[in-house]
Amino acid sequence: MRHTVSYSALFVLTLLAGCAFKNPDPGPQHKMNVFIDSLINEMTVEEKAGQLTLYTSGWTVTGPQLREDYIEELKAGRAGNLFNAHTVDYAIELQRMAVEETRLGIPLLFGLDVIHGYKTTFPIPLAEASTWDMDIIRKTARLSAKEAASAGINWTFNPMVDVARDPRWGRIAEGAGEDTYLGSLVAAARVKGYQGDDLSDPTTILACVKHFAAYGAPQAGRDYHTVDMSDRVLRETYLPPYKAALDAGAATVMTSFNELDGVPASGNHYLMTEILRDEWGFKGFVVTDYTAINEMVPHGVVANEKEAVELAFNAGVEMDMQGGIYSKYIPELLEEGRIDGSRLDDYVRRVLEMKYKLGLFEDPYRYLNKAREEETLYAKELMDHALVSAKESIVLLKNKKAGNSALLPLSKSPKTIALIGPLADNQKDMLGTWHVAGDASKVVTLLQGIRETAPDVTVHYAKGAGFTGNDQSGFNEAVAIARKSDIVIMAIGEGHHQSGEAASRSDLGLPGPQQALLEKIHALGKPVIAVVMAGRPLTLEWMDENIPAIVNAWHPGTQSGRAIAQVLFGDHNPAGKLTITFPRNVGQVPVFYSMKNTGRPFDADNKYTSKYLDVANEPLYPFGYGLSYTTFAYSDIKLDRKEITEQGSLQVSINVSNTGEYEGQEIVQLYICDKVGSVTRPVKELRGFTKINLKPGESQTVSFTITSEDLAFYTRDMSYRAEPGSFTVFVGPNSAEGLEGGFELKLPDAL
């Protein structure tokens, strides 16, 4: 059937309608409203439910392919949005179906999990957070948007801003780590990068902040598991990064799979309406996670899918991802008066507004330009930035001195290196989790990177072991090449499938036979450098005790091997710092820097204090930790006053000197402790940081400004404010070291 009203005809009508008003230029917002209202007036209930429906495209060996039944839904106007449908050739055909073969011709949104790049793959988000560099992070998102947009995508399911403190949870790889303050800055930087300043610019894409809410705190680190926490913890620790993403303009929000206080997020009115809409004033739309509405049946809060739709709809959820049940039950529920028609229109309006803002009604093909796609994929600016980001993400965990010099950086003079391990000459696993469209054949492996960076070095390579099972048949070859080499580099860690979604682990050691291999090589007595690549903190206690140099490279993406080699051979001095605590063993988990003191803080001489019998309280590597090839000395902390008031501020300054032999960057960190509160406060909380660069012998005074806003928290009555009293401020190279000072906050009634 030909469509009776085409979107272009409506667009013209809207412009004419705009002219009829008293104000000669009613403004773009008004034009949009008139246009969308007229469109909604034309829509049937089925078409409205279709705009609230999102389906995935499948892939076959020959490329992307949409299921037959989805094609029918699409043409009938019952499927208004698709995801995983990328590449211009493919998406253009689907868009044509939507525009030319549906009754109203409403263009599709095309979503995709552009998590750390589209084709050009940047380091996994947890890695990139270790840069503490918002310019790098924003640029990664900007370039990822540009590349994905060139391939037909106008909506990414990112940023993932779930605060996560349990490395057993595989999705820790997708976020910024354990800290709320840092996580909020990263969230905002990513949103700004994806969306830019103007959504109608076809190199920008809609961001989707996820997974709302508290998905990062599943019990026992098991994915999709129950989340239960106090409202105080929810609001103070878990919610701020979502809010920061929305304040930065995030257009959409994704619900989480988990329940919170007994109600699954997709049916949670408190989260989706009271917090998101009423408190935060969110104007975009909410999409569920994959079949999350249907999953409320096994959650056990509804008896069937129809009830699930009613619950989700009335909780405030606009769009159903992949469940196919909004389109099935909304018409019936409306008919039965169980959902409200004007609310349905509001939901549809929010989705259509995004399509409008992207400019899709003006030109549904604006993201579908083949020439642009060809010139953008793997463009030089993307590959260059992927290298910068990968290098800056690398964290040097250990670099022990042997004699007068440290093992790293290696010299490029002729020598023999044994490169051993499952990640040494491996393209796919270096891409890490969620490398949705990333092409493994473009990845620079570590073997290639070393050969390129140090051509005079002879490299012998042996895989030695895999990531699973206990096949040790490769050990002998590895031992043989190690024996005939001057130095051994072990490229070990996790495969790409061992972190990310549905990849929780109860053992955080090196998976498979890698630990046995490492011990065997270590026993040869050669200098060993461990390059650990993983999507989460691993428990590296044995390694820390026995291996002189440890480089934590995460999964660095397309430029992996080049970035790591440039660090190993000193072309880049590592500066990354951990945004997640590395535990000594799984029993310490969760262990994070901003813990509470307890009523019985650790005392080595008193058994009845808070501790373990078999492991220290301190982690192996604390939050904020990371070494450089040079050394930095901190001295002379100064506070310009001893008191601040509600409106006032104080300056904290500290002197940082490069006391080593290399030029290097240092991330100087400021933490605060509120000594007495109406509720207990963490022992430390990050409240500022800055990245500086110093030449050998150079010093710099670094200053931070503290205001009462930095001291606010949810007080005993749940009001968010600072309380008067004494505070300690710490400035240093990580959360466990530094110099301290103190000040008082004076508030009017305490004067």
Ligand code: BGC
């Ligand atoms: C994940 C989301 C993702 C979605 C679409 C889900 O399984 O939890 O993070 O955006 O799939 O791919």
